[in-house]
Amino acid sequence: DAKTTQPTSMDCAEGRAANLPCNHSTISGNEYVYWYRQIHSQGPQYIIHGLKNNETNEMASLIITEDRKSSTLILPHATLRDTAVYYCIATRPNGNKLVFGAGTILRVKS
Amino acid sequence: EAQVTQNPRYLITVTGKKLTVTCSQNMNHEYMSWYRQDPGLGLRQIYYSMNVEVTDKGDVPEGYKVSRKEKRNFPLILESPSPNQTSLYFCASSFLPDTEAFFGQGTRLTVV
Secondary structure, three states: OOOOEOOOEEEEEOOOOEEEEEEOOOOOOOOEEEEEEEOOOOOOEEEEEEOOOOEEOOOOEEEEOOOOOEEEEEEOOOOHHHOEEEEEEEEOOOOOOOOOOOOEEEEEEO | OOOEEEEOOEEEEOOOOOEEEEEEEOOOOOEEEEEEEEOOOEEEEEEEEEEOOEEEEOOOOOOOEEOOOOOOEOOEEEOOOOHHHOEEEEEEEEOOOOOOOEEOOOEEEEEO
16 A cells, blocks of 8 residues: 555634645555544544545545645535544555554644 | 444453454445554554455454454454553444445453
8 A cells, every 4th residue: 555644733714625635656556545534533434535536525525636646635614523633545445454544633723 | 324333332351351342234344344543553454354254364463353254243352351452443344345434433442
């Protein structure tokens, strides 16, 4: 699995878009980018994943650069309940193992 | 409601007393796994199962056992717990390799 690098922490104002970057410069052609989040010691929650096209669902948007070396998770209108640790994972789709790094602590402030 | 259910949520036990943490999913997923989470070490996979009667070791399997006799259940067994197994444990399941994984709410285990 490709190594990912994320900022340690970020702050965002409530109601504004939260843009969380992730660097995965060694990603290989068959590795997907997954995003999960973990709210205060609860089980991690899947957010979104993609291969090379931008993706959007009801929770977030995922923007992957053309060279696939980095991506950005966008929460369009952050709320206080979005305060969590966000994990970016680059992995082959084997369903067996997710390698979680330290992630980004996102603090949404009113 | 689609969910992964772990029990118990909290457990304090003594060294050497066998225990089982249960995990059940209602989504007919083939893939299930166990993780432990420790401060500074993140989430690490203990064991995983690709289907009924098919299990394999993850990154930190020592001191743990699992079984997969039914598709929906994947219990984690600690035959002789030790204090270094004090941790927060999560069970996860997914349907296909490239689909989202669902996690349980966690079991906080303390071994004294």
